[in-house]
Amino acid sequence: xxxxxxxxxxxxxRTQARRxxxxxxxxxxxxxxxxxxxxxxxxxxxxxxxxxxVGAQIILANTYHLFLxxxxxxxxxxGGLHRFMNWDRPILTDSGGFQVFSLGQLRKISExxxxxxxxxxxxxxxxxxxxxxxxxxxxxxxxxxxxxxxxAYPSPRDYVQRSTxxxxxxxxxxxxxxxxxxxxxxxxxxxxxxxxxxxRKSCEDLLEIGFDGYALGGLSVxxxxxxxxxxxxxxxxxxxxxxxxxxxxxxTPENLIEGISRGVDMFDCVMPxxxxxxxxxxxxxxxxxxxxxxxxxxxxxxDPACGCYVCRNYSRAYLRHLYQSxxxxxxxxxxxxxxxxxxxxxxxxxxxxxxNSFVEFKRDFYHQRAxx
Amino acid sequence: xxxxxxxxxxxxxRTQARRxxxxxxxxxxxxxxxxxxxxxxxxxxxxxxxxxxVGAQIILANTYHLFLxxxxxxxxxxGGLHRFMNWDRPILTDSGGFQVFSLGQLRKISExxxxxxxxxxxxxxxxxxxxxxxxxxxxxxxxxxxxxxxxAYPSPRDYVQRSTxxxxxxxxxxxxxxxxxxxxxxxxxxxxxxxxxxxRKSCEDLLEIGFDGYALGGLSVxxxxxxxxxxxxxxxxxxxxxxxxxxxxxxTPENLIEGISRGVDMFDCVMPxxxxxxxxxxxxxxxxxxxxxxxxxxxxxxDPACGCYVCRNYSRAYLRHLYQSxxxxxxxxxxxxxxxxxxxxxxxxxxxxxxNSFVEFKRDFYHQRAxx
Ligand SMILES: [Zn+2]
Ligand SMILES: [Zn+2]
Numbered sequence: 001x002x003x004x005x006x007x008x009x010x011x012x013x014r015t016q017a018r019r020x021x022x023x024x025x026x027x028x029x030x031x032x033x034x035x036x037x038x039x040x041x042x043x044x045x046x047x048x049x050x051x052x053x054v055g056a057q058i059i060l061a062n063t064y065h066l067f068l069x070x071x072x073x074x075x076x077x078x079g080g081l082h083r084f085m086n087w088d089r090p091i092l093t094d095s096g097g098f099q100v101f102s103l104g105q106l107r108k109i110s111e112x113x114x115x116x117x118x119x120x121x122x123x124x125x126x127x128x129x130x131x132x133x134x135x136x137x138x139x140x141x142x143x144x145x146x147x148x149x150x151x152a153y154p155s156p157r158d159y160v161q162r163s164t165x166x167x168x169x170x171x172x173x174x175x176x177x178x179x180x181x182x183x184x185x186x187x188x189x190x191x192x193x194x195x196x197x198x199x200r201k202s203c204e205d206l207l208e209i210g211f212d213g214y215a216l217g218g219l220s221v222x223x224x225x226x227x228x229x230x231x232x233x234x235x236x237x238x239x240x241x242x243x244x245x246x247x248x249x250x251x252t253p254e255n256l257i258e259g260i261s262r263g264v265d266m267f268d269c270v271m272p273x274x275x276x277x278x279x280x281x282x283x284x285x286x287x288x289x290x291x292x293x294x295x296x297x298x299x300x301x302x303d304p305a306c307g308c309y310v311c312r313n314y315s316r317a318y319l320r321h322l323y324q325s326x327x328x329x330x331x332x333x334x335x336x337x338x339x340x341x342x343x344x345x346x347x348x349x350x351x352x353x354x355x356n357s358f359v360e361f362k363r364d365f366y367h368q369r370a371x372x
Numbered sequence: 373x374x375x376x377x378x379x380x381x382x383x384x385x386r387t388q389a390r391r392x393x394x395x396x397x398x399x400x401x402x403x404x405x406x407x408x409x410x411x412x413x414x415x416x417x418x419x420x421x422x423x424x425x426v427g428a429q430i431i432l433a434n435t436y437h438l439f440l441x442x443x444x445x446x447x448x449x450x451g452g453l454h455r456f457m458n459w460d461r462p463i464l465t466d467s468g469g470f471q472v473f474s475l476g477q478l479r480k481i482s483e484x485x486x487x488x489x490x491x492x493x494x495x496x497x498x499x500x501x502x503x504x505x506x507x508x509x510x511x512x513x514x515x516x517x518x519x520x521x522x523x524a525y526p527s528p529r530d531y532v533q534r535s536t537x538x539x540x541x542x543x544x545x546x547x548x549x550x551x552x553x554x555x556x557x558x559x560x561x562x563x564x565x566x567x568x569x570x571x572r573k574s575c576e577d578l579l580e581i582g583f584d585g586y587a588l589g590g591l592s593v594x595x596x597x598x599x600x601x602x603x604x605x606x607x608x609x610x611x612x613x614x615x616x617x618x619x620x621x622x623x624t625p626e627n628l629i630e631g632i633s634r635g636v637d638m639f640d641c642v643m644p645x646x647x648x649x650x651x652x653x654x655x656x657x658x659x660x661x662x663x664x665x666x667x668x669x670x671x672x673x674x675d676p677a678c679g680c681y682v683c684r685n686y687s688r689a690y691l692r693h694l695y696q697s698x699x700x701x702x703x704x705x706x707x708x709x710x711x712x713x714x715x716x717x718x719x720x721x722x723x724x725x726x727x728n729s730f731v732e733f734k735r736d737f738y739h740q741r742a743x744x
Pocket of ligand 1: 302303306307308309310311312337340
């Protein structure tokens with residue numbers, strides 16, 4: 001068993017961009033990396049083989065959903081999440097916190113945890129730091145996230161302060177609840193809303209507890225992109241260089257490039273998968289909506305600069321036809337292309353960092369979008 | 373260009389089952405064969421690579437649907453249906469007749485053709501034998517079906533008689549409308565309802581015109597299975613041995629085995645694909661409904677006797693979870709297994725015919741279902 005570790009391989013000379021490598025018992029993860037979201041033990045529309053074909057090194061699964069259905073005990077009895085969904089590379093599970101606040105009907109937040117009602121059947125559950133940790137261990141996650149309170153945006157400073165302190169106490173309980181020796185990692189989540197001093201305080205609290213990696217939560221919740229970048233800049237310098245940094249739930253290709261240039265190593269977001277199902281495709285020259293009539297007789301691939309399976313084999317006209325016809329393959333092919341786009345962007349960013357040319361890479365990235 | 377031809381390789385010694393081989397310019401088709409249905413230029417949920425993995429030699433596409441959306445002219449301009457959908461093996465297109473009667477709002481049947489309204493946008497179209505043939509040629513089909521009237525069941529004898537005569541005249545017009553020299557085949561469709569003498573008359577009319585293959589239409593329209601088998605027995609002896617025989621829109625695994633034993637070479641049906649999307653899976657021991665609670669913790673594959681990708685990698689519990697969660701992969705995996713089941717059954721039937729053991733094969737087929 002290879003225990004979790006992180007190597008900082010190279011620091012870009014002109015930005016904060018970092019090239020790193022995470023070691024897990026299920027293989028290496030080259031950073032910066034984007035993690036496709038597999039909410040219900042499947043990345044919607046993609047077989048594991050397709051995920052590997054597009055270069056997925058790690059995926060994310062949602063504790064809240066799997067806790068409610070099919071249940072973490074069932075998954076554990078069936079050999080764990082990896083075997084259940086036929087995915088042998090690393091899996092990061094979120095703590096369930098975000099979904100409890102966004103999907104569940106919230107009943108009560110207390111020192112002990114969060115009482116909520118399932119969005120599926122109305123059943124009541126108390127999710128605590130100990131349970132959230134135990135569920136993720138039962139699932140067999142390679143990276144486990146601490147349970148935290150997700151704060152609405154905007155919120156008054158005093159609420160954010162009290163919530164961030166509560167999340168720090170919960171984070172400590174997560175660490176204390178950990179089963180030892182399975183080689184998995186536990187990440188703490190920095191909160192503090194959009195207040196730089198509260199973010200800094202949250203970093204200090206988490207560092208005192210000590211985690212294998214550090215995430216920034218509470219971003220991409222409705223704030224301006226510039227505010228998100230400001231929070232990254234105010235927070236990341238307070239996190240140790242020798243641990244991975246993960247910005248949760250972010251974001252657009254632009255958000256990823258900006259995050260990388262500020263020193264972020266890991267991202268996840270439903271954006272490429274959800275957009276795909278709505279016919280929105282990411283390309284080197286920006287987004288396109290494949291449902292538009294202009295593509296009805298367009299024999300070009302989605303993105304002539306893309307080398308993915310979809311762009312090698314299908315025309316925009318065919319993808320539009322599938323979308324207009326409500327065909328399953330519309331979601332399958334659109335998702336394949338979008339995830340390839342995100343992961344290929346990360347691979348290019350990694351190469352650029354290694355070559356100390358991330359500044360030029362970023363300039364080209366924006367240039368292609370502006371000149372199309 | 374290899375023109376269409378059929379070799380009768382072997383006749384089973386104890387039944388009417390036949391082992392044959394169809395040659396087309398896009399490759400060989402070993403018969404008996406089942407053709408997965410790709411209505412809108414896609415077999416719902418299966419990539420072309422998956423279709424090949426499960427052994428699909430030929431697929432069916434629907435002229436009615438593609439005529440209305442995206443339009444046969446668009447498909448032709450984009451390089452034809454094969455290129456459009458990334459499928460380089462043979463394609464059979466139906467004539468549109470069945471859908472005009474079942475989906476379109478019927479306006480008027482005349483000697484000239486059928487006036488109908490699109491189920492998509494209400495637009496009015498006149499489908500004639502000449503247009504149906506031209507549309508299929510524009511799509512680039514390898515096997516083109518003659519345009520016929522689909523008769524409701526039950527219908528009075530005099531209506532069936534007049535309709536069958538009309539379909540024969542339309543069949544002649546289809547043959548006369550044919551573009552020469554593209555190597556594709558034109559199949560005539562035997563009608564005549566459930567009346568043996570009208571079926572025989574229909575065979576004689578079509579043989580006089582002369583087609584590359586002969587189909588039985590108007591079956592599996594609500595009649596008892598025994599009636600269907602009676603019609604097969606009353607009709608097939610009047611068709612030439614040296615041409616392929618195709619029973620349209622049939623059917624269950626049992627229907628296929630019974631059809632083969634009576635001398636049928638080709639089948640198509642939405643049953644395996646449509647059932648898959650409803651969570652119904654075909655196995656060597658009969659059908660199962662994967663949504664049942666009994667499978668929630670079942671770590672067995674769908675069918676322990678099946679060697680398909682799905683059965684090698686996923687449990688019934690996972691498939692049930694995907695179905696209950698409304699995930700895209702539920703349709704993808706269920707369809708993959710069901711089409712594999714149908715095509716594997718055909719492959720086994722071919723081997724049995726070659727070994728003159730089709731009688732034993734059929735007995736085992738029923739025995740496995742009865743003893744489970
Ligand atoms: Zn692509
Ligand atoms: Zn199978």
